[in-house]
Amino acid sequence: MALVVQKYGGSSVADADGIKRVAQRIVGTRKAGHSVVVVVSAMGDTTDELRDLADQVSPAPPGRELDMLLTAGERISMALLAMAIANLGLEGRSFTGSQAGVITDSAHGRARIIDITPGRIQAALEDGAIPIVAGFQGVSQTTKDITTLGRGASDTTAVALAAALGADYCEIYTDVDGVFTADPRLVPGARQLPRISYEEMLEMAACGAKVLMLRCVEYARRYKIPIHVRSSFSNSEGTWVTDAVAAEGEAMEQAIISGIAQDTKEAKITIVGVPDKVGEAARIFRVIADSGINIDMIVQNISAAATGRTDISFTLPRDDGHHAMAKLRRLQEEVGFDSLLYDDRIGKVSLVGAGMRSHPGVSATFFGALAEAGVNIEMISTSEIRISVVVDQNDVPLAVTAAHDAFDLGDGGETAVVYGGTGR
């Protein structure tokens, strides 16, 4: 008799048949005795099609109007899903983000949730109806304008709603079976994981695993909402993302490596010959940050004392590459660096595992495997439970497979605990 929030992605409701199949699953959950709140994305490619229409009328559509446009997508899918549920004899009641009480700031296209006031959702549950909430959208607290939370943010809507409603858990339905030790398209022997911790999932998501959005996992960890990532095309169990301590009756011994993530959508910028003075790096990265660009890895080589100059490299989303280069070029004279290098043929491979905290030698094994596979490492960055390397983009499949083998993560392995995830 749990209260469950179920989130269905665009691929699960891509057409009328998909919507009817999802309706069956929701009604099945209710018939099993649970209360259900549904969060739904726009159908299939609707969001892309709407964005294309926007491009046709304006080269730079205002954010407020783009959000008004894009939110039409969930409006369509949620109403259709409510109809399909009605056709199965239960009441589906659809709610826009605004009606569901998803209150955000005013940053159109990338709004943050400030609060959720789900009075109408609770009233619908009390009436015995199944609330269907539009993912991805909310309403600005100050301007009362419609906002969107950014691409793929329906997961975040679902987890935030689960937290606000005090739900027992949140099911994220997608088109893959769960979280794998590596991307199964790259590593055929990759294993599906029964469970992964928030902490590890956060590192995986930050390192390019697309199965769950970073923000959604952050939200789930903060409010301790267990997430069940599973396929809407099968009935098999997926992967549970939970607190590490919450796993009952499982081996206390943490496996060394949870899984391997890759990201091939970044570019690398190197600033050559930066004067080795206090505050220069801060000045450079302030310019990038003020442009709203998120920087990922930053590496600064040891200062060459002889010349008084140093090189700084960083990675960033490839889509922001040219914009960042233009900003930096304007800074060249002021800062007095020598030159800029731009490389968009890179890939990042990351090893994630809470067990590496207490197991020495993980990086040695990782780098050794890459060397044996003939993969050259361009950059290295580490956190307490993650090691990331930047390599040539063409070497990414080789690097992932080599690491997967070296840590014995596949079906034959015994130490594997976590990851993978394919695109959604």
Added chain:
Amino acid sequence: MALVVQKYGGSSVADADGIKRVAQRIVGTRKAGHSVVVVVSAMGDTTDELRDLADQVSPAPPGRELDMLLTAGERISMALLAMAIANLGLEGRSFTGSQAGVITDSAHGRARIIDITPGRIQAALEDGAIPIVAGFQGVSQTTKDITTLGRGASDTTAVALAAALGADYCEIYTDVDGVFTADPRLVPGARQLPRISYEEMLEMAACGAKVLMLRCVEYARRYKIPIHVRSSFSNSEGTWVTDAVAAEGEAMEQAIISGIAQDTKEAKITIVGVPDKVGEAARIFRVIADSGINIDMIVQNISAAATGRTDISFTLPRDDGHHAMAKLRRLQEEVGFDSLLYDDRIGKVSLVGAGMRSHPGVSATFFGALAEAGVNIEMISTSEIRISVVVDQNDVPLAVTAAHDAFDLGDGGETAVVYGGTGR
């Protein structure tokens, strides 16, 4: 320096080019020094496509959810139009019916406007922005659910908003040039009218002229909002719908006939052998009314005193025909009538003109013209400024042309004042 409400129909914003053309026109109005509020319909066939999707998931979608679905249509067109205006250097600010303060009752699919509280529209005007309001939609006063006002009701939204804002006039942009003396597709010599009274336009709309919706004209008459019906594909003057007395400097003498309307979407039901007792007709029509069916003409022949029985015929929208027949069949035993006849091959031709009040012989001329053309009259119904006849559907073009000629309404005529209108 007028305040103008401009309404653009689906055919005017059918694609990106249409939206850009409409944006040009709106910006042009602003540059001419006027304040503009825009009401827009869904793009082209969007509403039909959404309805098709609904049919695919459910044979009988709940009204609340159908309204949620269909209102996505204007959301798309209004956001795109706001973007196109932004691209021309002015601010377009889109508003849903709910945001624009269109408060309705809770009758999903055919809601009535209870009130308009256009605070956000006025604020946008004060900011120098151009408010773009979704036509056809509102929000229920009691349930706060999204409602729609029924097919073609964007005209009503525009006029109601014009009244609430105290606008100087309301322009209805469509794909025809204005109101004609008859449907130009039937009568090539039909003339476009420069002006028509609310009263005459009401009769024309009620009799099948599609250029303006009945509700919209009713609203305009009640609040004395002049309507300018014109084409969004040209710059020529259209037809002004105004108070008869408001026309300045025009001939005081009212023309006899304003125009001719036809309606080929009705069916006729005849109840044969109704016992001629007090209350029987009331009982029959109560049953029909309770089904939400709008009856048009009703004709009862003089009671045949010898038999104590009478025949009652009425016309109704053809779409409701089978439903009404089923209701009446269940009533047969209780009321004790002999039989029911159903005819869906009828057409209605109506002559409208305020001048017929003071000109005797109009009906004689009308019926004479039909007889000369060999058209048989099945039913007759009249109002103070209208004469309608029901004929065989195949005879409609012949009847319209014969009447148009008989009253000399064409380009060569001198008495013509009003009508026509093609489908939108």
